[in-house]
Amino acid sequence: MxxxxxxxxxxxxxxxxxxxxxxxxxxxxxxxxxxxxxxxxxxxxxxxxxxxxxxxxxxxxxxxxxxxxxxxYRPAVETIVREVLDGESKGRAYKELGKFVDLFGARVSGSKALEDSIDYMLDQMKQNGLQNVHGEEVVVPHYVRGEERAELLTPRRKHLTLLGLDPSVGTPAQGIEADVLVVTSFEDLKAKAKQAKGKIIVFNQDWQGSYKTTAIYRIRGAIEAATVGGIATLIRSITDFSLNTPHTGGMTYEALIPEIPAACITVEDAELLYRLQESGEKLRISFKMSIYKLPATTSRNVFGEITGNEKPNELVGLSGHIDSWDVGQGALDDAGGTQISVEALYLLKRLGLTTHRTLQAILWTSEEAAAVGVGVADYVKRHDKELANFSAVFESDSGTFNATGLDFAGSEEAG
Structure with missing residues (x-):
């Protein structure tokens, strides 16, 4: 305590x-x-x-x-901690998180579910007494997952569970059928580059100790595979635990390098393909994936405040992103981050604690749709001259687990 x-x-x-x-x-x-x-x-x-x-x-x-x-500050902090652990606020954020994801499910960029969830949070902010509650329109991409299937053809037939990555291109309408090269790293791919041309490249990389260090295979897999002549890539899902469950996520292309289809397969299937290749078997896979890029549409970043009583023009932002991927409900990524951002302000309001600076809860839209979230990028561009008003901006988007500290990023001036 x-x-x-x-x-x-x-x-x-x-x-x-x-x-x-x-x-x-x-x-x-x-x-x-x-x-x-x-x-x-x-x-x-x-x-x-x-x-x-x-x-x-x-x-x-x-x-x-x-x-x-x-x-x-001890008396104020003790009041906050007691209220969260033992008061009427105990379990409230968790309960509200459950209600939110049950009501709206997946909130993919461009979807009606995302906009309905934004309407809901705007209404909740008003009901809980926040000030200057508003949405700010942002043009966002509209992504819809299409047909996705893959099958091992030789040495035996087996369905391969997969999920396409964003913004991967799709396969030709008839799909792709090709021989397979399984590699365990980018270095392994480079060493076997002469074997890669015209093949589907499967990455069976080990877990690298963290999500961030392992995700480079998903992010750059298509680039590295295409560089050596691969026509598609299937990447072992970025996780240290699997129950035959594929994971989706973001990936990238580079100029002047062919854009090839990219998807993640399960850990179990990646290891199976590797074992078969190591035992001398020739592998062949059929792979079909269609992805629909619909016309851009309008979404909103969401804002609500507690106005500071000494320095109202100086801001401290608490934020998370309200959109999610399309194949889950996004409870941790990032409904949890949005809920703790607004609940922190609701808690201070309920306790009657005032603030020096203005506290602003920000719910970013369409974060998953780009390397730098679309909502964040739009805000920075639109409010460039106002950014100096922020003393700090927090974002919770690394999983809503036990709090162990804070990551800090900024210029020398900032810290």
């Missing part, structure tokens, strides 16, 4: 969020004199909570003034 309180207190003081109403014994003249950023003495990113202090491996050097200010 004490660890949680100190960690939350550090975040509050870092961004001047909560007005505790207590005397910090810090004069504004002194603050102006040293002109310190509130967050400059905090530990760097991903600081784990250890013992009575927020520790960083190199040290946790906090000035006495900053320590005193952090301690002064």
């Amino acid at each position: 004490n660890h949680t309180i100190f960690f939350v207190s550090s975040l509050l003081v870092a961004f001047q969020v909560i007005c505790s109403g207590t005397n910090h014994n810090i004069t504004k003249d002194y603050e102006n004199q040293i002109k310190r950023r509130r967050f400059q003495d905090l530990p760097p990113f991903k600081a784990p909570v250890i013992g009575p202090c927020v520790k960083h491996p190199e040290n946790c050097n906090l000035s006495p003034i900053l320590k005193a200010e952090i301690v002064s």
